[in-house]
Amino acid sequence: MKVPADLLLLPQWVVPVESEGALADHAVVVQDGGILDVQPADAALARYAAAQTLALPGRALIPGLVNLHGHAAMSLLRGFADDQPLTAGLSGRIWLAEKKHVSGAFVRDGTLLAAAEMLAGGITACNDMYFFPQAAGEAFLQAGMRTTLGLFVAEFASPYATDADDYLAKGLAVRDELKDEPLLAFAFAPHAPCSLSDATLGRINTLAEQLGLPIHTQLHETADEIRESLEQFGVRPLERLARLGLLGPNFIGTHAVHVNEAEIESLASRGCHVAHCPSSELKLASGIAPVAGLLRAGVNIGLGTDGAARNNRLDLFAEMRLAALLAKGASGDPAAMPAAAALKAATLGAARALNLDDQIGSIVPGKRADLVAVDLRAPACQPVFDPVSHLVYVAGREHVTHVWVDGKLKLNDRCLVDLDTDDLTARAAYWRTKLTRG
CATH class of the missing domain: 2.30.40.10 (Urease, subunit C, domain 1)
Structure with missing residues (x-):
């Protein structure tokens, strides 16, 4: 039988x-x-x-491809502040718009739009970092997409929270409410080392150890970030995180563009992971991450798109190709990141960084479909x-x-199964009108 x-x-x-x-x-x-x-x-x-x-x-x-770093709701800010330096684009346009318009409804609609784009492009899981994670989680569940929800933490006030304690309290409440959803996992998502105090980073580390959650932060993205850390704390960001005990197998550093050989060795020896976002890093002129050196040292690399306000496309096929080509061009070694390594970074490498490699990232019996x-x-x-x-x-x-x-069909012969594209287009048009009016 x-x-x-x-x-x-x-x-x-x-x-x-x-x-x-x-x-x-x-x-x-x-x-x-x-x-x-x-x-x-x-x-x-x-x-x-x-x-x-x-x-x-x-x-x-x-x-399924795994997007190791993104800000899904920022799909509603796609093209909103293009061709500007990172700081100018953020302070001059993005932050002002977020302060006025970001809400649970904004995040829900933007996340649905992003989920549709990602699913249609073969991305079945993502690691998200943004305000109002409950609204994002509800949208991802509606789309049927696997997600690690970042519990965003910052010292600055936003429409979502007033200070670090408020961010943490709200994030932990979201985890408590949604932790039994099989498609959802959680990570602490401190904004960036320079925007957080030692006390806040220490508390995040303690909570991450107690709950067994990854820590996912933006790190060494720009030369300005390095200078700011030296001026404010007397050390480079990675060294500061090491002193505070945050570096380890549950740590994901996004970008890692400006890391030197000693820092690469530090990441490798502690079992850290790097989320490489080549399109975003090039578009913002942040630089080119030393991927060849990271791979040689044994650092696990996953690929991310970043948010659509910074990359414009949530497209991991584009990131795979660009990551492989940049690694070759920057190192002078055509074998620096072979095709198999790029595909692994977009699947199993990213899954491993999220502690999900026992569930997804490869096609073997026992894993999820x-x-x-x-x-x-x-x-x-x-x-x-x-x-x-x-x-x-x-x-x-x-x-x-x-x-x-x-195991559930989400795209059938290039047509999304569970999401209404006309409805998503109408929601995007609504927010475009609001954002255009200021």
Whole structure:
């Protein structure tokens, strides 16, 4: 008697990520939202009686992409402060707009817009950092997207909270309310070291250790940040965090553009992770992160898009390609970040940083069925000698045809299943009008 299953997928290639290369003519079997088996197609068809069998000719089936750093709600600020230095764009436009308009409704609508863009582009999980995390969490749940909600912390007042104690209290309350949602995880998300006192960072560290949560912060993004830390605290930001005890396997430093060799070794020796956001870092002229050096030292790297106000696209296919090319160009080594390493950074590497690598990030039995089908049949994708190389250097998010999160179909033949794109467009237009009026 055949073994029952919910879904049997028959792509041309399965790209497990945990092992090198691609498996041709293999099947992925899904049951109860998880990956039950990965077998040669003929063997799987003989063994399993699936409620649904889906042939995916010319498709590569990959793990869902994991966006390790973003500000989803800022999709409503896409293009709002372009072609300006980071500080000028923030203080002159973004912060003023946020002070006046950011609310639970703003965050909910912006997060839904971002979730639609990410899901359509093969991103099944993200690590979010912004105000009103409860509204963001509700939006991600509505979209059916896996998310690590950042419990944002700052010393400055905002429409969301008045001071660090208020941010922490509200963030912890959100975690308590939503912690049983299977698609949601949580992380402490201090804004940046220079904007937080030693006492606040120490408290975050203590809470993170007690609750077993990652700490996710923006770090060494600009040269100005380094100078400010030296003037204010007498040390560079990373050294300050090390002295305060924050560096360790649960620490995710976003950007890490301006890290020297000693700091790279410090990150590596403590088991820290880096969220590399190449498009954002280039667009803001922050610099080019030393990815080749980080990889050589053994630092785990994941890829992020940053927010749409800083990058404009929530597109991890673009980030994979750019990360690989920049690593080669900056180091002079064409093998600095091979295609397989770029794909791993966008999947298993990011999942590992979030302590989710036992659930997602690769296609192996026992993990959740967060899966993406990428169509490589177009003339621009021919011929296909190496599907992994094509996924990084040739394919784009427009080639994504199907997406599953926890075994549930979210994108069907390039059409979103659960989100109304006309409604999202109308919500975006509403906020554009409000923001334009000031």
